[in-house]
Ligand SMILES: [Zn+2]
């Protein structure tokens with residue numbers, strides 16, 4: 218099978234032919250239908266991801282596909298099922314797994330596309346407990362990106378920002394995650410201010426339902442937000458860029474008792490904020506790491522019911538993985554790009 222392999226951090230992904238994996242006990246083999254390409258893959262390839270310390274690696278954690286082989290003792294009924302993958306192989310028993318916060322599992326047995334081979338391949342081996350079936354009406358391209366580009370902002374908005382009907386929130390970064398964050402916040406009854414540096418992303422943000430779309434480098438961004446919110450500020454800010462200094466902006470946009478949720482991170486620029494504003498406004502700050510299994514399931518349903526529509530910006534052949542990553546890094550991709558094994562190969 219074809220797979221795209223990282224052999225050294227910072228080096229390009231290179232195509233390799235490998236044997237199709239064999240399922241062990243409790244495992245299934247997927248024929249990959251599509252795999253999303255994410256900023257986190259860039260971190261993996263650059264050696265900037267804490268879960269990936271060794272190469273070679275096959276990246277790709279946003280996986281959808283068809284079950285084509287099952288391991289010993291697994292019901293043959295799984296064969297032919299269309300599924301998406303919950304990328305963390307969690308223990309199911311620790312304090313956080315039992316609380317439905319599986320993305321914080323303290324006894325992780327592996328992560329697809331990080332410490333386990335990922336979806337930048339034609340086939341992939343997955344623990345059967347990590348696959349979730351999807352409806353026939355959801356394409357693999359859309360399904361693949363729901364696993365992260367929908368599920369991550371869903372968790373951030375539902376469980377961390379706790380967005381309520383009638384609130385106005387700001388989404389900073391209208392990229393792969395942001396375009397879905399807008400849809401999700403609207404679903405929760407909020408009004409949404411989308412902020413981005415790129416005109417095309419702002420146009421897309423409006424298409425996704427953003428009530429206002431503002432340029433991040435606008436001279437008087439704060440004034441514009443104050444005007445929208447009658448001088449109050451927003452109830453919550455979702456920070457999806459990891460850009461240096463954006464946390465100070467987020468803090469200024471928030472009203473009293475506002476919630477700041479950090480979804481993106483930046484390992485070279487530490488988070489710095491004005492503690493006086495934090496204290497006097499009683500600002501709440503959260504990190505949000507992916508999603509729990511129940512939230513994952515809820516996202517699958519919302520996409521099945523077309524309440525959230527995953528926005529696939531571009532579709533490319535698997536062997537183009539490296540050039541897609543380079544364009545993602547250059548900020549040239551609108552929405553989420555996905556890789557598909559068959560296209561043009
Ligand atoms: Zn991702």
Ligand SMILES: [Zn+2]
Pocket residue numbers: 307308309310311312313314315321322323324325
């Ligand atoms: Zn656990």
